[in-house]
Amino acid sequence: MSSYVIYGLSACCIFGLGMFSLMANHDLIRKIIGFNLAGSGIGLLIVSLAKGPGAVSVDAVSHTFVLTGLVISIAATALYLSIYVRLKQEVNHEHDPSAHHQ
Amino acid sequence: MDYLSLGIDLLLTGILVTIAFFIVVAKDNLSAIILFIAYGLMMGLAWVRLSAPDIAIAEIALGAGVTGAMLIHAFAQVTGGLDHVKIAFDQFELPRLARAWLSVCCALVVIGLMLTVLLMFKHNHSLVDVVNAQMPNSPVKNPVTAVLLNFRGFDTLMEMAVLFCALCGTLILTDAHVPKTHHERPLLRLLALVLAPPMILFSGYLVWVGADSPGGAFQAGALLASAAVLLFIAGFIKRPEKITMPYKVFSIIGLGCFIGMGAFLAMSEEVFLKYSSDGALQMLLIELGSMVSIGTILFLLLLLGKSKQFDSMS
Numbered sequence: 001m002s003s004y005v006i007y008g009l010s011a012c013c014i015f016g017l018g019m020f021s022l023m024a025n026h027d028l029i030r031k032i033i034g035f036n037l038a039g040s041g042i043g044l045l046i047v048s049l050a051k052g053p054g055a056v057s058v059d060a061v062s063h064t065f066v067l068t069g070l071v072i073s074i075a076a077t078a079l080y081l082s083i084y085v086r087l088k089q090e091v092n093h094e095h096d097p098s099a100h101h102q
Numbered sequence: 103m104d105y106l107s108l109g110i111d112l113l114l115t116g117i118l119v120t121i122a123f124f125i126v127v128a129k130d131n132l133s134a135i136i137l138f139i140a141y142g143l144m145m146g147l148a149w150v151r152l153s154a155p156d157i158a159i160a161e162i163a164l165g166a167g168v169t170g171a172m173l174i175h176a177f178a179q180v181t182g183g184l185d186h187v188k189i190a191f192d193q194f195e196l197p198r199l200a201r202a203w204l205s206v207c208c209a210l211v212v213i214g215l216m217l218t219v220l221l222m223f224k225h226n227h228s229l230v231d232v233v234n235a236q237m238p239n240s241p242v243k244n245p246v247t248a249v250l251l252n253f254r255g256f257d258t259l260m261e262m263a264v265l266f267c268a269l270c271g272t273l274i275l276t277d278a279h280v281p282k283t284h285h286e287r288p289l290l291r292l293l294a295l296v297l298a299p300p301m302i303l304f305s306g307y308l309v310w311v312g313a314d315s316p317g318g319a320f321q322a323g324a325l326l327a328s329a330a331v332l333l334f335i336a337g338f339i340k341r342p343e344k345i346t347m348p349y350k351v352f353s354i355i356g357l358g359c360f361i362g363m364g365a366f367l368a369m370s371e372e373v374f375l376k377y378s379s380d381g382a383l384q385m386l387l388i389e390l391g392s393m394v395s396i397g398t399i400l401f402l403l404l405l406l407g408k409s410k411q412f413d414s415m416s
Contacts, residue, residue, distance in 0.1 A: 016212035060245035075268035
């Protein structure tokens, strides 16, 4: 059992757990965390597959994919979180108009 | 393959899957967020084991650090005043049968992926040979930097644009509020005074050394953003009431350097972003602009989204 197979299999498990959290958890923050988890698992899968048998040198293209994906997940997470916070603020304002706008 | 590395790999992946499992079944949100930060740190170790030190630096700085900080800010803003507020789908909890069926489906997907991993690793479909054949033509020696800026430069250009769009979206959605009170924290000020200058210096070093060793603009930008957040928490940088011109300039300079350099090269070399004999210097200019821009954008993304209530408690 080589190292890449171990990491590949665990990456599948992490992706599955992330997707389950994204779909089953009712709280929005848990969905966002699940989305990040799934993205991280896919990155692990890509790099571990690239390190297959016969790979003597570093696979730079897979590393670049994962690096770019990491930065883009952060941008997406920031946007999701600002939507989440604004959503909570707007619903609060709607239910209780006397409360001063946060 | 010897037993020590096998043991380390099994232990590390066991920890990773366990942390991921506990993130999913955590009772409250704060535990899930803190476990997620721990997960990011462990992933950094996994990247090192997979011979990907660039990704390791980026994962710890961005995945664990910046994402964790953003999640905690959002959580802190929502608890406190807005805890009792329920959005429509907060109350919608899946019935047990649906949850069980969902977990079965996810398990089937995972098993399918695992079979793919076990069957697919026999064939090496990657672009390693193409990249290695072109490496002597590249001005930089680090293959990841070469692919990022040279061979797949367009992707990095679009990535800078995506970051900028996320910043615009966050600026539209949230308001920046002026803090009411400011608590004195001498220990934090000391920490920021001691830590921030080496962090800024080290981010410059990361950009410079990214040409030949693991490093690069994204890691340096993340470090710069962390230094800025540290200075902000300690009180040295005031919260921007409105986004003034320096912030605007620093945010756009990454995209601007990229497109500007591409246009300049289009005029001199007739192809957009085709590096000339001075390729290393041109790449360094692009990376410097990107580093400043990434640092500013991540700092602003972390800041915006703090409410007045949170500021008065800090």
